[in-house]
Amino acid sequence: MITKEIIKSEIDRIQDQYLEMLYRIIKAFEDMPVSKQDNNEIKPDENINIGKNDWIAFVENTYGCLSDDPIERGEQGEFEIREVID
Numbered sequence: 001m002i003t004k005e006i007i008k009s010e011i012d013r014i015q016d017q018y019l020e021m022l023y024r025i026i027k028a029f030e031d032m033p034v035s036k037q038d039n040n041e042i043k044p045d046e047n048i049n050i051g052k053n054d055w056i057a058f059v060e061n062t063y064g065c066l067s068d069d070p071i072e073r074g075e076q077g078e079f080e081i082r083e084v085i086d
Helices: 004-011 016-030 052-062
Strands: 034-036 042-044
Antiparallel strands (some): 034 042
């Protein structure tokens, strides 16, 4: 089970440049209404209408956050041929 303490310890490892983005994500959950479900877990209310402008602003602020360090797939490489195991 994830606890607040585990999350807090992970936050300490986040690079400073991502703190504002993380803060906005946390605030989005804080303002989200919740409702009880049959299995007694609290889940976000499915009838929430999240503001379109808020979502667009979030995407615009986070899109391309890794553009200075893009993810690249390296060459496949070749595997050595070994003996067949019977």
